[in-house]
Amino acid sequence: xxxxxxxxxxxxxxxxxxxxxxxxxxxxxxxxxxxxxxxxxxxxxxxxxxxxxxxxxxxxxxxxxxxxxxxxxxxxxxxxxxxxxxxxxxxxxxxxxxxxxxxxxxxxxxx
Amino acid sequence: xxxxxxxxxxxxxxxxxxxxxxxxxxxxxxxxxxxxxxxxxxxxxxxxxxxxxxxxxxxxxxxxxxxxxxxxxxxxxxxxxxxxxxxxxxxxxxxxxxxxxxxxxxxxxxxx
Numbered sequence: 001x002x003x004x005x006x007x008x009x010x011x012x013x014x015x016x017x018x019x020x021x022x023x024x025x026x027x028x029x030x031x032x033x034x035x036x037x038x039x040x041x042x043x044x045x046x047x048x049x050x051x052x053x054x055x056x057x058x059x060x061x062x063x064x065x066x067x068x069x070x071x072x073x074x075x076x077x078x079x080x081x082x083x084x085x086x087x088x089x090x091x092x093x094x095x096x097x098x099x100x101x102x103x104x105x106x107x108x109x110x111x
Numbered sequence: 112x113x114x115x116x117x118x119x120x121x122x123x124x125x126x127x128x129x130x131x132x133x134x135x136x137x138x139x140x141x142x143x144x145x146x147x148x149x150x151x152x153x154x155x156x157x158x159x160x161x162x163x164x165x166x167x168x169x170x171x172x173x174x175x176x177x178x179x180x181x182x183x184x185x186x187x188x189x190x191x192x193x194x195x196x197x198x199x200x201x202x203x204x205x206x207x208x209x210x211x212x213x214x215x216x217x218x219x220x221x222x223x
Contacts, residue, residue, distance in 0.1 A: 004154075031209045040119075041197055043155065043213040045204065056208055090154055097203065099145055100211055102154035 003027050006091045006103035013081055014111055021076045021106045023091030031055070032074035033092040033100065034066060043090070049074050078108075086110045114138060115202050117214030125222050130187040134200035134214045137181065144176055145201040145211065146185045155199060155213075159185065190221045 006023040013019055025032060034046040047066040048055045054066065063079045078085060088107050092100040117134045124130055136144075143162045147155040159174040161167045161183070167174045173186040183200055197218050201211040 033210055041149075041216050041218075043199065043216070045210050045212070048208070048210050050209060056204070056210060092154075094209060097143060099157045099160055100155075101157070104154045105152075 004091055004093055004101050004103040006089075006106055008106060009104065010107050010109075012109045012111065015081055015083060017081050018077070018079045019081060019108075020078070021089055021091075021108075023074050023076070023103060025072055025091075025093040025101070027093055027095070027101060029093035029095045029101070030071065031094050032068065033094070034074065034076050035090040035092060035102075037088040037090060037105070039087070046089075047074075047076075081110045083110050114205070114212040115200055115214040117200055118217055119215050121218040121220055123220040123222060124190060126190060126192060128190050128221075130185075130190050130194070130219060130221075132185040132187075132198050132200075132217050132219070134183045135181055136183065136200075136202050138202065138205055139178070139181060141202045141205070143203065144174070144183045146172075146174055146183075147199045147201060147213070149197045149199060149216065151196075158198070192221045192223050195219060195221045 004025045031050045033048045037043045049068045065077045068074045088105045091103040094100045146159040148158045149155040161174040164178045171188045175184040197216040199216040200214040204210040
């Protein structure tokens with residue numbers, strides 16, 4: 001049973017569209033995250049949610065909005081997609097300082 | 112100054128060699144450090160967790176922290192082709208926030 005699962009695995013879309021990526025964790029962790037990995041493999045934090053509260057927003061454009069319906073889910077909505085948004089987006093979860101557990105990623109390609 | 116600096120490589124070594132991967136960090140207050148391994152088209156997976164200074168060994172892998180020089184290392188003994196991956200070091204985000212800051216990752220290639 002997958003610990004952190006995200007869908008879709010691949011997402012190809014046109015510039016200007018709005019898209020969502022879903023994430024679910026079954027580890028019972030309190031905190032969930034979204035990370036972005038660019039073409040050079042640099043992994044950078046975008047958001048974290050702890051008990052439905054946004055903790056971090058690392059200078060991410062407001063076109064990106066995380067939404068957490070409950071502790072086990074953290075979805076990422078992206079409005080007005082731009083070419084520069086093309087990247088791999090990873091969902092992750094953690095409990096205290098025991099490390100992050102990542103999903104398998106969503107490859108987003110904006111054409 | 113970036114929180115974590117890591118040479119991106121690639122680093123290519125023959126099978127059976129000892130591999131040394133290194134990172135430097137800037138915040139002397141950090142108390143724990145991690146190494147993640149990422150295979151192509153996969154998510155990063157936690158490989159080693161080291162709290163404070165010293166060594167931690169797990170099979171062929173040894174993680175080492177030198178807080179005096181703000182230097183963290185990962186050693187792989189008897190390297191195998193299956194060890195070929197990108198290795199990322201990570202430190203706490205800092206400021207009391209949850210999450211990790213990652214180095215840029217070192218792409219490791221083990222030649223059969």
